[in-house]
Amino acid sequence: xxxxxxSTINRSASQFIASVVSNKRVGQYHQLILQVGDIVTFCxxxxxxxxxxxxxxxxxxxxxxxxxxxxxxxSSFGGTIELIVAPFGSGSSWLCSQPEGxxxxxxxxxxxxxxxxxxPVKALLVxxxxxxxxxxxxxxxxxxxxxxxxxxxxASTGGKIYAPMxxxxxxxxxxxxxxxxxxxxxxxxxxxxxxxxQDNAVDVIYSCGPMPMLAAISKLxxxxxxxxxxxxxxxxxxxxxxxxxxxLPVANDQGQVSMLRSCIDGPVMDGSLVQxxxxxxxHEVHQ
Ligand SMILES: Cc1cc2nc3c(=O)[nH]c(=O)nc-3n(C[C@H](O)[C@H](O)[C@H](O)COP(=O)(O)OP(=O)(O)OC[C@H]3O[C@@H](n4cnc5c(N)ncnc54)[C@H](O)[C@@H]3O)c2cc1C
Ligand code: FES
Numbered sequence: 001x002x003x004x005x006x007s008t009i010n011r012s013a014s015q016f017i018a019s020v021v022s023n024k025r026v027g028q029y030h031q032l033i034l035q036v037g038d039i040v041t042f043c044x045x046x047x048x049x050x051x052x053x054x055x056x057x058x059x060x061x062x063x064x065x066x067x068x069x070x071x072x073x074x075s076s077f078g079g080t081i082e083l084i085v086a087p088f089g090s091g092s093s094w095l096c097s098q099p100e101g102x103x104x105x106x107x108x109x110x111x112x113x114x115x116x117x118x119x120p121v122k123a124l125l126v127x128x129x130x131x132x133x134x135x136x137x138x139x140x141x142x143x144x145x146x147x148x149x150x151x152x153x154x155a156s157t158g159g160k161i162y163a164p165m166x167x168x169x170x171x172x173x174x175x176x177x178x179x180x181x182x183x184x185x186x187x188x189x190x191x192x193x194x195x196x197x198q199d200n201a202v203d204v205i206y207s208c209g210p211m212p213m214l215a216a217i218s219k220l221x222x223x224x225x226x227x228x229x230x231x232x233x234x235x236x237x238x239x240x241x242x243x244x245x246x247x248l249p250v251a252n253d254q255g256q257v258s259m260l261r262s263c264i265d266g267p268v269m270d271g272s273l274v275q276x277x278x279x280x281x282x283h284e285v286h287q
Pocket of ligand 1: 048062064065066067068083084085086087088089090091092093130133232233234235236237267
């Protein structure tokens with residue numbers, strides 16, 4: 001079985017003001033670059049940022065979480081991070097409307113990061129919608145480690161595939177799936193996975209996207225030696241382990257299930273331990 005260097009919660013998190021270096025519309029998303037200074041050295045693929053939204057007089061008291069897509073230590077602005085934001089509700093739409101030079105109150109880097117293999121392996125990266133965000137930076141890290149990196153990106157329609165050319169540059173191969181067939185192959189991003197598993201083309205799967213996609217991948221690799229690292233996206237209110245809104249049922253090595261906070265025990269989790277059938281249900285579990 002593949003050995004991964006696992007990370008625990010990032011203890012370098014801090015709250016500070018980050019300025020918006022650029023805000024570009026890319027398809028149905030916004031690519032935001034934030035100036036974060038030296039903190040960038042602690043940001044790992046899988047970590048996220050919690051951003052205060054709505055300005056000073058806003059009623060939106062809860063920060064919104066966004067995956068850190070990529071980092072740069074050498075830009076002319078010093079340390080920067082890239083986010084891919086889908087304008088959805090009030091918080092994300094406010095964020096997408098922030099012009100260059102705006103200042104944001106942020107807390108980062110939060111959560112666990114993707115485990116990195118100790119040896120070169122065959123890695124399959126699977127992203128659904130904006131779930132591709134943390135996979136581009138991860139692909140670069142894995143390639144530097146000598147891994148073969150294949151990427152599958154999927155969405156309901158072509159406009160929701162973030163920057164397909166970026167995917168091509170970051171990975172050794174890229175296949176795109178859309179449910180309406182408007183880009184790449186028609187179907188779901190999970191469709192080719194079983195064939196790849198049978199061809200022995202995968203040692204580790206890294207995934208990020210909607211929970212049903214993560215659950216489907218876990219089911220596909222059940223009973224195999226394939227490691228599945230998934231970045232879960234459970235609703236989060238505090239983002240720092242206090243409020244318990246983000247809990248998920250997760251088994252330990254002895255099979256005991258407890259409710260873990262996906263903001264500090266995740267977002268990256270071992271997909272084989274998450275009790276996907278119990279997600280969203282209230283069950284009697286060991287605390
Ligand atoms: C780890 C993680 C990574 C994410 N990465 C990305 C990313 O890369 N790109 C992206 O576009 N989105 C990402 N999201 C989703 C993002 O955090 C927001 O949920 C999404 O942008 C919608 O927020 P909104 O403010 O537009 O919508 P709203 O409908 O206003 O709020 C959506 C979410 O905000 C929280 N919330 C708002 N109001 C309340 C309330 N009264 N009580 C409790 N909770 C409330 C809940 O989490 C809710 O699901 C991520 C989420 C998580 C948890
Ligand atoms: S979001 Fe509050 S405990 Fe996780």
